[in-house]
């Protein structure tokens with residue numbers, strides 16, 4: 426893995442505005458992604474985890490510029506793409522691709538596999554003859570473990586895993602560098618998940634790809650991610666090397682996410698009491714003051730309601746946004762001084 430920055434997120438924020446009231450004149454603000462900053466390095470896999478509704482897909486769609494950020498900057502390979510449109514955005518549409526959770530919903534049921542993949546080529550490819558494009562479709566099918574014969578079939582004729590392979594072939598068609606994988610295995614049978622993950626890893630090596638890999642559960646990203654970011658209600662709460670997040674996570678929310686892993690992982694249990702999350706995730710329309718996790722946090726203190734914790738560096742590649750962690754580090758410093 427290099428330390429060459431491919432993507433830089435600087436306070437990336439995405440709000441949606443929902444009309445309310447009789448004539449829809451008032452608007453509620455949905456703070457889906459709120460001032461999120463981190464970098465992704467070339468050729469790495471960055472895992473992004475958090476419960477459903479915490480803003481993972483919104484962040485993925487803002488990075489791929491399906492959405493325009495409300496605030497902050499998305500810098501891709503040195504260019505601020507936050508507000509680019511039309512022909513300025515087009516080269517980045519090619520370099521950055523996305524694959525989706527539900528491969529059935531994201532594939533047009535009326536189109537054959539050939540048409541679905543060729544459509545991506547038609548938009549971007551230098552291949553000028555139909556013959557060359559068809560050939561390229563066959564090559565792409567081969568890359569994702571499908572056969573030439575599959576090209577004339579329709580999405581409903583395939584299994585979930587095969588449909589996800591078609592979605593991956595479509596994303597690869599334009600030779601991207603960076604792929605946002607938005608829960609690509611969550612909807613698949615457990616027996617198929619590893620196959621798709623292994624294939625994504627092989628493709629990464631073969632084509633030098635960089636991934637943002639989104640999942641709602643930490644166990645899915647552990648082995649494939651170099652680094653992991655944990656999101657809660659639109660905020661990044663912890664960030665670090667993958668093993669560091671597993672072995673030495675410090676944020677109570679990360680602890681809770683790991684305690685909720687259905688098959689207890691002996692390495693994770695470490696003899697500690699599991700934290701069970703109380704209540705539902707609050708609404709991003711009116712998030713709690715201070716630390717957004719405080720309403721469900723067993724360690725919440727006075728300051729947590731008053732002041733938003735900032736993401737503090739706690740190790741060479743580990744950062745946490747939690748008042749309890751920051752004050753414990755301060756105390757330790759005072760004792761040793």
Ligand SMILES: Nc1ncnc2c1ncn2[C@@H]1O[C@H](COP(=O)(O)OP(=O)(O)O)[C@@H](O)[C@H]1O
Pocket residue numbers: 441442455456457475476477478479480481482483484709
């Ligand atoms: N297009 C949209 N319009 C309004 N609200 C949205 C839209 N997309 C997402 N949201 C809201 O933003 C929050 C984050 O959603 P999402 O990014 O889909 O979370 P996740 O992918 O982590 O499950 C949710 O409260 C969701 O209802």
Ligand SMILES: [Mg+2]
Pocket residue numbers: 481482483607608
């Ligand atoms: Mg999502």
